[in-house]
Amino acid sequence: MAMDECDRQFAAYYLKVGRAYGMDELASTLFALLFVSPDPLAIEELARETGYSLASVSIKARMLAQMGAVTRLKRPGSRKLYLSVEKDVLQMTARILEQMQEGEVRLAATELPVIIAELERQPLTAAEQAKVNVMRAYQRDMQMFGSMAAEFLIRLKTARSRPSSNAIGSSPVFEE
DSSP: OOOOHHHHHHHHHHHHHHHHTTOOHHHHHHHHHHHHOSSOEEHHHHHHHHOOOHHHHHHHHHHHHHHTSSEEEEOTTOOOEEEEOOOOHHHHHHHHHHHHIIIIIHHHHHTHHHHHHHHHTSOOOHHHHHHHHHHHHHHHHHHHHHHHHHHHHHHHHHHOOSOOOOHHHHOTTOBO
């Protein structure tokens, strides 16, 4: 089955969006097709629709899944691999912000003070002191970002009263 007009138009649009995030053509196209599809799509179907090899689509799908951009699913009793994406952009944004808070923001708050203190106990060259100053500014920026992200997450959660429109969580046919 080839891409229909809706798929082509949204894939062309999302190719531009994907480039802004550093995504290549295949990653952008896969994400676009999964986003507009009301149901999860099989890897084989994505390969047919995009014209890319099954191996290329599988490798790119694995990369997108590791990034958290897509979810890999299986139907009970089937060996086929299906992919889906979160359809609710605000929910997707909240998930990304939560991941950043748990990763980079938390690490900057817990590990950088120790690193900076350890470095400052030593005699530093001017170049090394400049690097410590960059680390300190980065730590401050991460702290500020963490606060802003926390406020935004509260606003997102209170502004959204409807459940996610993603078919993954509500589908009894698929398992993660």
